[in-house]
Amino acid sequence: MSASSEPAMPVEQVVVLPKHLHARPAGQVAQAAARYPDTTIELSNDHRTANARSILAVMGLGAVTGDQIRVRAAGADPAGASAAVAAILTAAEE
Amino acid sequence: MTPKMVGIVLISHSASLAAGAAELVGQIAGGARVVPAGGTDDGRLGTSTDLILAAIAEADQGAGVLLLPDLGSSVISARMVLAGSDHAPAVAQVAIADAPFVEGAVAAGVAASVGADLAAVTQAAEEARDVRKL
Numbered sequence: 001m002s003a004s005s006e007p008a009m010p011v012e013q014v015v016v017l018p019k020h021l022h023a024r025p026a027g028q029v030a031q032a033a034a035r036y037p038d039t040t041i042e043l044s045n046d047h048r049t050a051n052a053r054s055i056l057a058v059m060g061l062g063a064v065t066g067d068q069i070r071v072r073a074a075g076a077d078p079a080g081a082s083a084a085v086a087a088i089l090t091a092a093e094e
Numbered sequence: 095m096t097p098k099m100v101g102i103v104l105i106s107h108s109a110s111l112a113a114g115a116a117e118l119v120g121q122i123a124g125g126a127r128v129v130p131a132g133g134t135d136d137g138r139l140g141t142s143t144d145l146i147l148a149a150i151a152e153a154d155q156g157a158g159v160l161l162l163p164d165l166g167s168s169v170i171s172a173r174m175v176l177a178g179s180d181h182a183p184a185v186a187q188v189a190i191a192d193a194p195f196v197e198g199a200v201a202a203g204v205a206a207s208v209g210a211d212l213a214a215v216t217q218a219a220e221e222a223r224d225v226r227k228l
Contacts, residue, residue: 027122027204034208054218055122055204056197056225 010074011082019093021063023055030055032084038076041085043069052085100206100215101153102128104199105163105172107140109133112164115199123203129153141171150175150183158187158212160202162219164195187212191219198222 019025033041033052041052045067050057052071063069069089073082102119106112112132119128131149134140146161153159163172172190175183189212191198198219205218 023122023200027124027200030204031123031208034205034210054201054221054225056201056222056227060226060228062228 008076008078010072011078012070012072013082013086014068014070015086015089017063017065017067017069017089018091020065021058021061021067021069021089023059025088025091026055026058028088029058029085032088033081035084036073036075036077036081039078039081040074041081042072043085043089044072045069098155098157099125099127099209100157100202100212101150101155101159102126102199102202102206102215103146103149103153103159103161104128104130104132104195105141105146105149105161105168106130106132106195107164107166107168109137111195115196118196119199119203122200123207126203126207127153127155128199128203141167143171143175146171146175147183150185150188154185158189159183159185160206160212160215160219161188161190162193162195162198162202163190189213189216191216193219193222197225197227201225 104112109132112130116128116130129149129152131146161172163169201222202219205215
């Protein structure tokens with residue numbers, strides 16, 4: 001994303017998990033989040049909030065099928081980062 | 095630009111524990127180069143600085159290598175290698191992580207797989223000390 005003088009608006013969306021948040025999707029989330037170094041991405045459920053870049057924190061959400069996960073992104077490319085993470089969270093079981 | 099990733103060496107008394115952890119990291123953090131260095135030279139329980147040095151050479155891709163020991167003499171052997179009191183590793187940048195073995199390996203593997211530098215990969219492993227799983 002090109003730098004802009006106007007900071008992008010933060011993005012917040014809620015997704016419903018079609019599968020447990022296993023180690024592998026958690027790793028994919030962390031890898032995707034790392035591709036947006038200038039954007040902060042947080043995942044939260046009723047219990048806790050996790051930095052999307054930390055696979056261990058994402059797994060620590062203990063999120064299971066049917067859970068709602070709130071994805072919040074702020075910084076350089078909140079729309080792109082949020083969409084990338086939400087796509088992984090909502091992908092069907094492998 | 096050829097992406098150079100930090101390599102990771104998993105050091106355990108048990109060859110199968112190190113190999114299993116490396117396999118797990120490979121599944122979760124695709125792309126990371128994770129090399130097990132478990133057991134003694136002749137396959138018994140224990141650690142071997144020669145095996146660790148060989149694993150460092152195999153893990154090295156030009157961006158440094160992180161050593162992750164499990165406990166006890168794994169830590170001592172890793173520190174000996176790092177200090178060069180046994181044989182100096184040929185790799186310029188080698189660090190050791192003070193982290194839980196499996197969780198640290200997974201976190202480091204993910205960080206390495208996305209091109210984080212050695213300091214960031216080490217930090218990712220060490221953050222595993224503070225992340226709750228329940």
